[in-house]
Amino acid sequence: MSRALKNRLRATALWFATFLLMIVISVPGLWVVLSGFRPNREILAKPPVWIPEKLTLNNFAKIFGFGQDQVAIPVLEYFRNSLVIATTSTLIALIIGMAGGYAFARFRFRFKNTWFLGLMLFRTVPGIALSLPVFMLWSRLGIIDTKLGLIIVYVSLNVPFTIWLIDGFFRQIPGSLSEAAQVDGCTRWQAFWRIEFPLARSGIAAAGVFAFLTSWNEFALASQLTRSTDSKTLPVGLMDFTAQFTIDWAGMSAMAFIIIVPALILTFIVQKHLIAGLTFGGVKG
């Protein structure tokens, strides 16, 4: 076999493998999204309808309560709860995480690695295991089924990982920059806000997005700590569909679409910084 042909074959094999990979990754999601725009009748049809005859927004109108036939699931409320809970807990976790990450990146102190590991070990407690005592304590405190109750839990869920990421981003900025500013008369506080914070800003935003998505996507704790429209989030709301006798696949797909879209957009915006933060914080001790 000639060398050129061999190279040609190899390139084709690479191309084919990549193509296959992308199909496996993207088809499941795309199928759900497509189903969100099809009538339930078509999804249930036997023999299956492969090419949709026409796409419709009816499912979205239905779950949001417009139009004649409605679904008894208050998606709009869930959406609002998710947004409020995820945003608030992210902001608080970012503030706490910035302080903590800065401490790990810029100071030497005793048992530094142990502290870091300890924080991570708190994060590793399974959501469902943590939900048991939190459920009991929150009911005693009267904050079960409130947004506040969930926000507190999500802050603690996000703090360790936010620290990991932000620590990585601050490390990428040479410490000499802020020292130079301090020599020139800035206080450490000013040096932080004027020099280090602007440089780490995109990284901190990436950490924020990660925290937001963790809260946005969380299910194990939310499913036990929420009961009503006061605090139920979208992932918990999705399960409302399966509780009914027949599954409304189209409605569920439409709701899935609503959960996916913000996640995809945010991921797309920050992916570069996110990878940088994960690897830098991890590799350079």
Next chain:
Amino acid sequence: MLRYLRTRQAKLTPILLLSPALLTMLFVVALPLLFSLYTSLTPYRLTRPETIETFIGLRNYMRLFSDPDFWSAFGRTILFLAIALNVEFLLGLGIALLINRITWGQRTLRTIMMFPMMFSPILVGFQFKFIFNDNIGILNNALQSLGITDQAIPWLVDAKLAMFSILFAEIWMSTSVFAILLLAGLFAMPRDPLEAAKVDGCNSWQVFRHITLPFIMPFAFIAMTIRSLDVARAYDIVSVMTGGGPAGRTELLWTLIARTGYENTRMGQANAMAYVSTILSIAFTYFFFTKLVAARRYMGGAE
């Protein structure tokens, strides 16, 4: 005196900066865990609140360790994690090597690969419940339309197939964590040692085994650590896809906790189980984190 104060301040600052984080973890995780430990020593039932005051020692744990249902869920969880993590690592490595060799559209591919990572586990579960549905799922429809089978394969009804489907969903969701971090490792790799090895006559397997692999191992451990922080999210997938069924054959430790605690209201027993699962998670994370630190030291990156 001033100098003394200043050094003292320098020592206190990191503690001060860390204190909000520590306080949060203390109140929202550590205290509940202590409460959980106490509850696991009582016969507490949600329906009989006074039972929380009865102290029964380790009886919950004893009952747990003699319960075959617990052991089968425990064994299944370990098996599940072992298969999932190994397959995810190997697939992730393969994907990273593949994309590393591709010359066009690398960034786009990397972005697409990131998406499963950002999916809500509950969505991944729903998505595959939909796909694997024996009646209307795209998979069975495709198999039947292509004439591969004329029967509806009971993906989520048969115990073995259901376990396979759940593993598939889990692997679909988490492989990208490995792929992305290993790819970052490949990108960061210096070219010189590779070329030197080729000049010295190493074949591509030797180069991979002795140069590439050791270099990207720390990245694999980062991925493992990140994954082990969140192993229990398989709970979400299982609760949507099968709810532990058929007949408890896909029950993992985490779904068993939820069933015992909330459905059967046996909180004491559930807390004992939760403790076992917490220790399991901590052991996983601790193991991979120490590996990560060791790999880092090996790379000379440590302080």
